[in-house]
Amino acid sequence: MAPAVLIQNLQKRYGTVVAVQDVSFQVESGEIFGLLGPNGAGKTTTLRALCTLTTPDAGKIEISGISVLDNPRVARQRLGYVAQEVAIDKVLTGKELLQLQAALYHLPGAIAKQRIETVLDLLGLQEYANQKTGTYSGGLRKRLDLAAGLLHAPDVLVLDEPTVGLDIETRFVVWEFLRKLRASGTTVVITSHYLEEIDALA
Template sequence: MRGASVDAVVVEGARKRFGEVAALDGVDLAVPSGELRALLGPNGAGKTTLVRALATLSRLDGGRAEVAGVDVAADPAGVRARIGVVGQHAAVDEVLTGRANLRMFARLHHLPAAGARRRADELLDLFGLVEAADRPVSGYSGGMRRRLDLAAGMVLSPAVLFLDEPTTGLDPRGRAQVWDAVRELVRGGTTVLMTTQYLDEADQLADRVTVLERGRVLAEGTPAELKARVGGAHLVFVVQEGHDLDRAAAAVAGLGAPRTDVEERRVDLAVAGGAGDLVRAVRALDAEGIEVADIALRAPTLDEAFLALTGQVVA
């Protein structure tokens, strides 16, 4: 494990039980400063339990943890001074304006009035909310509210930000806005530990992913490394006429072991030759006079990697 001098989050042998259930069963984790780490896992895997312990909202039964170089058990107040926490549900006041919300949060963190005003203005600019700053939050879109939530979590310029399901319930535009805001935070040097139920979100944002299951670390790596565990690319095509399906599968059998879906008129086979196999498949199908409605070379997804690792859907 890396030393605390270069890791913003260090967890060693973390244990936490609720009755007979081991929510955390010897978790080790190291998150380097400036990294965005995604925590994935099915319900009951221990994601929320771990984040709550790191954010000083609950205590571990065993093991140790440091956040921003501060021992969580020995100095929880010191940890709280160095972190931001953005929960799944909005914490902002809908009656107040965006600017008033941020000033209120700054004052609650004991910033003087002038400092609170200055910090609110900085955050409104950082999160692209200047034009909406003096409108009541009740009129904000979902993406704008979530960005305001992120801004509120950054009032003290925390070294580490904990994000719990940052885009749940948002439409594609809102998700994209939040993703941009999170990327900007990481570029600015903030370390982010994020839980998410959206595998594409982890794929888009995370430097590394840690998969938890039954309170233990099941796998860890970059999104590309985890996807590589599933295997290489797949060549997928749909024949124009269903009666050509078997003949189409036979035509490309030399490239791999094709799987057919009669209902979808689809052929799917794992290939190792990349774009070259796509060209060879097109030529083989054309030689047989088989028309295709669609054909593509598809890389494995993080969803597939997760399912291969856990055999479950993420939640």
């Protein structure tokens, strides 16, 4: 059986700057895999290549045996990506934002409605669902971002420093959420520069 994620000999340059140099690893299905390193170590570039957001100069990337480079559209259907910076339209309510995300994923109406309710419950967002996201705290915005990344039930959820800037209580909420995902069989790839976070989860 192919690993959930396979990266071999990944390389990426930006002009004369080497962002990623010969990185290789694999992630088994249902595992939380952590990429630990300081800012500028190439973690985000590696994730962006995995998620088809940048093209590497060399290397092999697969999601469950599917080549990300040769079949990016198919690979994207299996991926959920939550970037480090939260990008949320502050005019929409939380539920409206998830409805928009469901439409972008072309989820049928009944399935979209059910999945929206599921992710709102999973992340403790039901009581905030009809409030405009411009009123959300940083922690609530991050939880909504995670909900959007999960909406299409991806095989692999990719998180770029999901708890940076969050208070300790909200960090623990996110950690517990990731443990529940792992228990349900979802594969998670996470970057962090918090040693204790990777030690606790991955």
